[in-house]
Amino acid sequence: MKTALKSLVLSGLTWAIITMPGIPVQAAEKAAADTGDTAFIIICAALVLLMTPGLALFYGGMVRKKNVLSIMMQCIAVMALVSVQWVLLGYTLSFGSDQASLIGGLEFLGLQGIGLTPSADFGTTIPHQVFVAFQLMFAIITASLISGAFAERMKFSVFVVFVLLWTTLVYDPLAHWVWGGGWLTKLGALDFAGGTVVHISSGVSGLVAALVLGRRHGREREAILPHSLPLTVLGAALLWFGWFGFNAGSALGANGLAGLAFLVTNTCAAAGALSWVAAEWIDHGKPTVFGAVSGAVAGLVAITPAAGFVSPLSSVIMGLLVGPLCYLAVSRVKEKLGYDDSLDVFGIHGVGGTFGALATGVFASQALNPAGVNGLIYGNTHLIQVQAVAVLATYVFAGLMTYLILKAIGLFTDLRVTAEEEETGLDVSLHGESAYGYSEEGQNTLSLGAV
Amino acid sequence: MKKIEAIIRPAKLEELKKELSDLEVRGMTVYNVMGRGLQKDIKQYYRGQEVSLDLFPKVKVEIICRDHWVERIIEVILKVCSSGQIGDGKIFIYPLEDIIRISSGERGDDAL
Known part of the structure; x- marks a missing residue:
């Protein structure tokens, strides 16, 4: 009796669901989702999301204590803003039907027509909505990464508008070019998990934004130092952990390719940490914790485009090269050129991403991944040229668009906080709160309310 | 009456307090301070950017005493902190x- 009642209720519910307006009934001939792949990608999506609060800690430790909340707020704001933008508009611009190889069509506006069964084109063994969620997390971390370049000086209102415009006008088209069937897909550029789309685009956009906004006050006179490296270490640990979802998940299935991506990701991060620390140990005589975690992140960036295409041994070589390269970029080149990329978004993500994209053209192996192409060491000189085109296109497009977006916003308002607000610190002047105690002096009594 | 101000290494504070207590000198005011004298700068590195640490953390101990106590207290400070x-x-x-x-x-x- 009970069972009969239960099945009646269940069938009633099923009927209600399939006939509910707004939820499309998928055609029966579409392939069913693979449960293993689906479970894996849902978990990977959560791992990639965790990278953004991880980044908030990574960056938060690097700024002065009067600005730690402002940079964390930027990361949290991106999670909120892009999550909504992606559902309304971002996904369809990235993965909608190809329009002139440049942008996705609008058929998935508001995710209409996307249901519980797999898409015919992307992630064909997982529900389409799971693919949407997984890709969303990449859009979030990319926009968050840029915030490190103009840390400690941008107005929050400007940041909100910038993130929405940048994600819509830069990230979404780039994701379409590389992953959504756009011209870089057709050209044969390899980008397993986002070397160009995520790291070069955020790095170059960060550099341009740092140049447009100008240096932080006092940058010429005094060193601006990290206020809490333990926060940075914790953030780096979360990034490394989340990166497994980022790279292994980009196999879009629980399979051998995901295993390869997982292994080379860990290996390259480790080799990056080793090589950065070795470089600074030789250079100034001290192995630093900040260097170790920076090197690990540089290694993670470098392996991102290559993760599903290169062998573990190749990932060791990539990690050993990218550490010293990024170390020189942040310790020498930045000083020489004098731009104030506060937290080295270009020095690590731009430079490391460029290296990784080109190294993919060198080390990619078709024997490991039949969907890939052989690189230079296997005698193919074509792939590295294609990779160079993808890198160049990303530099030009992301750089130019970021410049135009900031100039456009600048027509309506100042991009920077006032000198006085900057001096006070963005936590108090923009957000009305302090990270540690109530004031800079450690004074912890304040009168309540207005006097 | 005299005021003695001693700027010492932070690591010596506990021992100094104990030795002074043995002399029944109990009252004191202690500050965490930063300062510099002859001590050489310490170099720090942040992503290869060299920074000089040229103010060192010290502890300042203030003790108020009668005139004839001064030498005995100085003796204890020298013994512990040198x-x-x-x-x-x-x-x-x-x-x-x-x-x-x-x-x-x-x-x-x-009032002492």
Whole structure:
């Protein structure tokens, strides 16, 4: 009796669901989702999301204590803003039907027509909505990464508008070019998990934004130092952990390719940490914790485009090269050129991403991944040229668009906080709160309310 | 009455407190301070950017005492805090005009 009642209720519910307006009934001939792949990608999506609060800690430790909340707020704001933008508009611009190889069509506006069964084109063994969620997390971390370049000086209102415009006008088209069937897909550029789309685009956009906004006050006179490296270490640990979802998940299935991506990701991060620390140990005589975690992140960036295409041994070589390269970029080149990329978004993500994209053209192996192409060491000189085109296109497009977006916003308002607000610190002047105690002096009594 | 100000290495504070307590010198005011003298700068590195640490964390101990106690207290401070290296700190002695205990209004030596 009970069972009969239960099945009646269940069938009633099923009927209600399939006939509910707004939820499309998928055609029966579409392939069913693979449960293993689906479970894996849902978990990977959560791992990639965790990278953004991880980044908030990574960056938060690097700024002065009067600005730690402002940079964390930027990361949290991106999670909120892009999550909504992606559902309304971002996904369809990235993965909608190809329009002139440049942008996705609008058929998935508001995710209409996307249901519980797999898409015919992307992630064909997982529900389409799971693919949407997984890709969303990449859009979030990319926009968050840029915030490190103009840390400690941008107005929050400007940041909100910038993130929405940048994600819509830069990230979404780039994701379409590389992953959504756009011209870089057709050209044969390899980008397993986002070397160009995520790291070069955020790095170059960060550099341009740092140049447009100008240096932080006092940058010429005094060193601006990290206020809490333990926060940075914790953030780096979360990034490394989340990166497994980022790279292994980009196999879009629980399979051998995901295993390869997982292994080379860990290996390259480790080799990056080793090589950065070795470089600074030789250079100034001290192995630093900040260097170790920076090197690990540089290694993670470098392996991102290559993760599903290169062998573990190749990932060791990539990690050993990218550490010293990024170390020189942040310790020498930045000083020489004098731009104030506060937290080295270009020095690590731009430079490391460029290296990784080109190294993919060198080390990619078709024997490991039949969907890939052989690189230079296997005698193919074509792939590295294609990779160079993808890198160049990303530099030009992301750089130019970021410049135009900031100039456009600048027509309506100042991009920077006032000198006085900057001096006070963005936590108090923009957000009305302090990270540690109530004031800079450690004074912890304040009168309540207005006097 | 005199005020003794001793700037010492932070690691010596606990031992100094104990040795002074043995002399029944209990009252003191302690500050965490930053300062510099002959001690050489310490180099720090942040992503290859070199920074000089040229103010060092020290502890300042203030002790108020009768004139004839001064030498005995100095002796204890020297015994505990001197390692023979630069960076051990300095002692300053000041004459003191008056003392008032806030709870009772007692003045001068009675307030000690």
